[in-house]
Amino acid sequence: xxxxxxxxxxxxxxxxxxxxxxxxxxxxxxxxxxxxxxxxxxxxxxxxxxxxxxxxxxxxxxxxxxxxxxxxxxxxxxxxxxxxxxxxxxxxxxxxxxxxxxxxxxxxxxxxxxxxxxxxxxxxxxxxxxxxxxxxxxxxxxxxxxxxxxxxxxxxxxxxxxxxxxxxxxxxxxxxxxxxxxxxxxxxxxxxxxxxxxxxxxxxxxxxxxxxxxxxxxxxxxxxxxxxxxxxxxxxxxxxxxxxxxxxxxxxxxxxxxxxxxxxxxxxxxx
DNA sequence: CCGGACGCCTGTCGGC
DNA sequence: TGCCGACAGGCGTCCG
Numbered sequence: 001x002x003x004x005x006x007x008x009x010x011x012x013x014x015x016x017x018x019x020x021x022x023x024x025x026x027x028x029x030x031x032x033x034x035x036x037x038x039x040x041x042x043x044x045x046x047x048x049x050x051x052x053x054x055x056x057x058x059x060x061x062x063x064x065x066x067x068x069x070x071x072x073x074x075x076x077x078x079x080x081x082x083x084x085x086x087x088x089x090x091x092x093x094x095x096x097x098x099x100x101x102x103x104x105x106x107x108x109x110x111x112x113x114x115x116x117x118x119x120x121x122x123x124x125x126x127x128x129x130x131x132x133x134x135x136x137x138x139x140x141x142x143x144x145x146x147x148x149x150x151x152x153x154x155x156x157x158x159x160x161x162x163x164x165x166x167x168x169x170x171x172x173x174x175x176x177x178x179x180x181x182x183x184x185x186x187x188x189x190x191x192x193x194x195x196x197x198x199x200x201x202x203x204x205x206x207x208x209x210x211x212x213x214x215x216x217x218x219x220x221x222x223x224x225x226x227x228x229x230x231x232x233x234x235x236x237x238x239x240x241x242x243x244x245x246x247x248x249x250x251x252x253x254x255x256x257x258x259x260x261x262x263x264x265x266x267x268x269x270x271x
Numbered sequence: 272c273c274g275g276a277c278g279c280c281t282g283t284c285g286g287c
Numbered sequence: 288t289g290c291c292g293a294c295a296g297g298c299g300t301c302c303g
Binding site for chain 3 (some may be wrong): 002003006034058072073074075076110112113127161163170171172173239262
């Protein structure tokens with residue numbers, strides 16, 4: 001499911017329940033997620049206090065006294081706070097049971113999500129080590145994108161969705177950002193000037209900030225971390241709107257596969 | 272290094 | 288109505 005705004009929304013909803021709280025135990029019902037969960041994981045986390053819940057890219061990081069748990073929601077994962085004794089539903093693959101009787105419960109029908117315990121500093125873990133800057137941090141700007149794109153023929157849309165350039169831009173917000181910046185998703189990333197990259201970086205920031213402010217876009221299987229289904233569909237201007245008029249100029253939005261992902265854009269506004 | 276393709280899973284939706 | 292293929296918010300890996 002989730003792109004950065006959904007993960008950040010989840011973190012914000014969850015952290016009051018977990019920061020400073022001790023893990024009673026980890027209950028794994030299904031080990032076959034993106035990476036099979038080693039049997040040693042339960043023992044590694046049991047009894048440890050959670051220092052704080054952080055986010056890096058689309059990973060949630062439960063910082064423990066010893067090491068950390070990295071949790072990724074994949075395409076269909078969601079977290080909820082539940083009473084530990086509440087009977088699990090389908091695809092409720094694991095509970096991080098907390099002292100006091102609550103549990104963080106992961107539901108993930110497609111099992112593309114991941115739970116990884118690491119003894120080392122989280123940022124040094126292979127999954128996080130090569131990640132680019134956070135789009136909402138000061139280290140991210142148009143000059144950064146422009147520099148990394150130099151000489152490359154890769155289309156700009158898959159370029160900004162590559163976490164080595166900038167993290168947290170998934171398919172939905174890549175489409176939205178490019179529309180806002182007036183850039184054609186299929187344009188070669190190396191053939192875009194600095195000024196337009198400044199505009200794109202600003203668009204990415206604006207789109208993500210807006211989505212976080214609205215509590216994360218809710219599509220099919222996004223469930224708010226407190227268990228309420230998120231109905232409210234955030235204002236998406238192009239994603240899922242192929243054939244509809246462009247909100248800027250009225251031209252029919254075009255839908256096309258670029259880099260193996262569905263892309264929607266306005267052939268008039270985006271060049 | 273680069274770019275493209277593939278696979279991991281289940282659920283849903285549209286077309287026949 | 289039922290079946291079947293296409294597709295879905297991600298991302299690590301492999302191949303040329």
